[in-house]
Amino acid sequence: MTSPVALLSFLLLSLPLLYSAAPLTAYEALEQYDFPAGLLPLGVTGYTLNEDTGEFEAYLSETCSYSVEGYDLKYKSTISGKISKDKITDLKGISVKVVFFWVNIVEVTRDGDELSLSVGILSASFDISGFIESPQCGCGFDCNDIRIDEITEENKMDMVSVLSF
Template sequence: MTFTKAKMVTMLSMLILFFSFCVLFSSPANGQGPPSAYQVLQDYNLPAALLPQGVVRHSLNRTNGQFLVDLPGVCYINAWGFKIKYNPTMTAVISQNLLSDVDGVRVKYIWFWAKIISVFRYGDMIELRGKLFAQWFSINDFISSAQCNN
């Protein structure tokens, strides 16, 4: 197979064009990379401290709000007067001021572990809701993310 000068220029041009598109579409517009899981929460007017420190990966489908967060392992924290357990993978549907269909987060309520199913922000208050409980907290209780104490 012989390459003429014209074919080589065409192939080189296509190769340059391909790599240009790869760079263009893989780089975020602001040059800072994708937002962290904590920034995603803040983008939806929720406190970053809803998540513990140590998120290793997350994904967000902006079309349907599916939000997935991964930790290196099971994480227990003591926060807001409760013991909270985060599974290694947590999912929720995120929208403005709301995390619904939460899966992978439990709170020790009295003597049993209760699943948190939603988190709602109303003004300067945050509601954590489970099937058997609802608890309101001040937004000031969510200043910084807790560290796992496994």
């Protein structure tokens, strides 16, 4: 028979193991529903998720925009919707520029290796491989691609003054 002191000691020693699992990040939560992490840009500061209803909110420190493969995207600081396996509905907070107008992306569905992004009656499908990595606000996937011919005359003067000292 186990003594109460031994049982209490065991329970106290096991508590850190029970609570040591870190909560999922927003990116990991997306993956739990079969979506790639790259649906969200880098820099999500937190999220809430009601696992019973699928209602969620994801938070960025500020609005975020970038261009990727000819598409201009804009994320508000709060993105919300309802998520279930392979489907996000009632999406709010993400828009894409179509010609001259910004339209809201209202639904995302996954069918095999394709993601369909819907702006209402129109949708476009993309290969999931384009969403594996998360883009960075401001520059998308081209953040380290600074070309020498993009340096302006003002920047040249600043560099010359720094280098002369």
